[in-house]
Amino acid sequence: MKVPEALGARLSRFGRARGGGSTGVTAPVRSDRRSRSLAKRLRPGDIAVIDHVDLDRSSAEALLEREVAAVLNTAVSISGRYPNLGPQLIVEAGVPLVDDVDPEVFARVHEGERLTLDGGALLRGESVLATGTPQTPESVAAAMDAARTGISAQLEAFAANTAEYLRHEHDLLFDGVGIPAVRTPMEGRHVLVAVRSRRHREDLVALRPYIREFRPVLIGVDGGADALVEAGFRPAVVVGDFDGVGDRALSGGAELVVHADRDGRAPGLKRVRELGRDAAAFRGAGSGEDAAILLADAAGASVIVVAGARSALEEFLDRGRVGMAGAFLTRLRVGGKLVDAEAAARLHRRRLSPWSLLALAGAALVVVVLAALSSPAGAEYAALLTKRWDLLADFAYRLTGLFT
Template identity: 55%
Template sequence: MRIPTLRRRRHTEDTGSFARVDRRTKDLTKRLRPGDIAIIDHVDLDRVAAEALVKCRPAAVVNAAASISGRYPNIGPQLLVEAGVPLLDEVGGSVLDRIREGELVRVEDNVLYRGDDPIAVGTLLDADSVAAAMEKARAGLSEQIEAFAENTLKYIREERELLLDGVGVPEIRTRVDGRQVLIVVRGYHYREDIAALRPYIREYRPVMIGVDGGADALLQAGYKPDMIVGDMDSVSDQALRCGAEIIVHAYRDGRAPGMERLDELGVDGIAFPATGTSEDIAMLLADDGGASLIVAVGTHLTLVEFLDKGRAGMASTFLTRLRVGGKLVDAKGVSRLYRSRISTTSLLMLCLAALITIAVTVRVTPLGRAYFHVFGAQWDAFVYWLQGLFS
C-alpha cells in the first residue's frame, strides 16, 4: 500500500502513545487510559461505545472498520469529532494483528505509525465528512426497516411460546409479584435517569434489576441490585458477589458461557435460554413474576437505538415491549423533563428566614419572652454546673 504525501499535522506526541487493541470496544474501554490510542474494529460506531471512548479521553481512535457504513445515521462518530478526538477510519482489519497491546504508536494526518514505520492508512474524519456521511446514511433507513420486519417475523416463529405463554421463563426467588421493578441497562443517559429517579426509589423501593453493567451502575449510585441478568461479560466481580440473584442469559441450545465465570467466582446462577437480548429477558422475568409496573433506565426506545443494537437484537426488543404492554414506563429523558427549580442557595435562605422569624416571635410575644427567660435560666444553671466540674 503506497503511503500518500502527508501534511505535518500531529495528533499525538512524537514519541507516540500506548496502543490499546481490541475487537470489542466495550472491553477495550475498561483498560483505555487518557492519552492512549484506541484501535478498534467497530462497524457503525454507536452512541454508547462513543460515549465510553470519549470518557476515557484517548489521544485518538483508529477504527479498522467503517465508523459509518451507510446502513443508518449512527451518531457515534459525531460525538467523537465534537469531543475533539481524532478518528482515523477504515484502516483495514490487519491493523489489529500488526499492532500489539501497549506498543507506542502515533497518528499523523491519515496514517498510523509505529516509530517511523507506516502501519495503516485510513480516512481522518472531521465534522464535514461525518455530516456528509450521516446525510447519505439517512437514505438507507428504508432498507433497515425492511430488514427489521423480516427479523420480527423470524423472532416470532422462534420465540412465540416464550413471548405469548411465558414458556421457558425460569423460577426466581426474588419476590416480584405486586411490586414495582426498576430495570437498569448501562445505555443512553442512564446516570442522569437514575439520579432523577431517586425520589421514586425512596418512596416505592422497587425491585432493582441490573442488566450486565447496569448492576455496576446501581452500585455506583449507592443501590444494591436484587437481581442481575445478562451474559456476564460486562459486569464486575464486585457486583456478582453483592448477593443479588443471578440469571445467566444462555443460547437457545442451553450453552451459557457466563456460567463458567460464575463457577470460577463460586457464585450460583440460573440459566435462561432465549434468543433475545439480556434487557428483553429482564423485562420478561419482571412481567412473568407479576410486576405491577416496570420502569426501564438506559434501554432502547427509538429506531436509531434499535439499529445501534444490530439487526439480531432489534425485533426481540420491539416485541418484548409489546408483550409487556402498558406496565412498562421508560425513564429515558426524565432528567431532561424534570429538574428541581429550587436551588440549594434558595433553600438555605428559606431556612435562615424561618429561623429569624422564630427568633423575632420569641422576643416580642409574652409567651415567647417567658420561654426565653426559662431557657436563659436553664442555660445559666448548665454553665454554673460546667464551671463546677473544673473548679
C-alpha cells in the first residue's frame, strides 16, 4: 500500500525516524467509536482505537482495566473545554496515547489484526495506515493547565444543566418516584456503595476494618459488584445496566436492581432473565452510582459510604453534561449521610469491646506474675504465699471440724 501524499506529509511533520526498524508496540488492534463498548471486547495487550472527544476518567479507567497496550483516538482527548481526567490517567499508567488520528483508520484496520504503533504512526508492515499526535505527560499537563482557564464557562453550563436535570427528575429527587422498594433491610444501617475504578481496590483495602466492625450493607454498581467479590466480600444488592458485571456477581444471590431509562427501557433486564433471575427496575437519567445512592437513602440507610469515586470539582466536570448534574443533585439530596471512602477510612477508629479489654488485662497480669516468679525476690514471695495458704487451709479444716 502506497503512502498517500497528505499522510506522508503528516508523517514527516511528526518526525518519525524510518531508518532503524520499528521500535514501537506490535499488538492486535480493536476499534470502536464508543470507548465503553470497545472495552468489553478488549484483551490484555490490545491496541485500542476510539473516537472520544474529551476522554473522561471513567472511560479511561475502563480501557486501563483491560490492560491495553496503547490507545489511538481519532478525536482530541483534551479539547480545552474543561480539564478532563482520562488522558492524564492513561499517560501516567505508561500507556501510549495518540491523538487526532486519521478517522479513516476505522475502515483501514481489521478487527484483531496485529499492527505496529511506532511513535505517532500505525503500520501494517512498512505501510502507514494512519498517523496522529503522540501525547506525553508534559503535553497532557500543558493541555490540562490551558483547560482550567475555561472552568468558569463550564460552571455556567453546569448550572444550566443542573436546572434542566432538576426539571426532568424533580419527582425522582424529591418524591422518590421511580425508586423501587428492596427486600434487603437498610433502615438505620450503614451502606457501602462500591464503584469500579482505578482506585476501588485501595479503597476497599482501607475500608476492611470499617467493614468488619459495622457490617454495612454492600451494594455493587455494575463492575463494582465484581470488585467486591474479588476483594472477598459478598454484595447484598447489585445495581446497574449489567453490561459490565460478571455472571458470578449476578448469580451469587444478591438482590438485583436494573437501571432503566426514563421511558422505562432496561436492556440489562434481558441478560438477568437469561440467567434465570429477576430484577427490580430503577427509572432515572442519572448514573448507576447515583441510582445506588438514592436507593440506599430511600431504604433508610443512616450512613452511605462510596468506594471507588470522588466528589471533587474536576470529577463532577469530567462526568459530562448530564452526569455531572445528576451526581451533584444526588449528593445534595442525600446530604450529610454520604461519606467518601477515603474520609471514612481516615475517621474510623476501631473500638475495643469489653472482652478485648479483659483479655488485655489478663495477658498483662500473666506477664507480671511470670516476671515476678522468675526473680529471686519473686521466688521468696511465692514461698511465703504458699506457706500462708497452707496455714489458712489448715485453719479452715480445723474450723469445719468443730461443726461435724
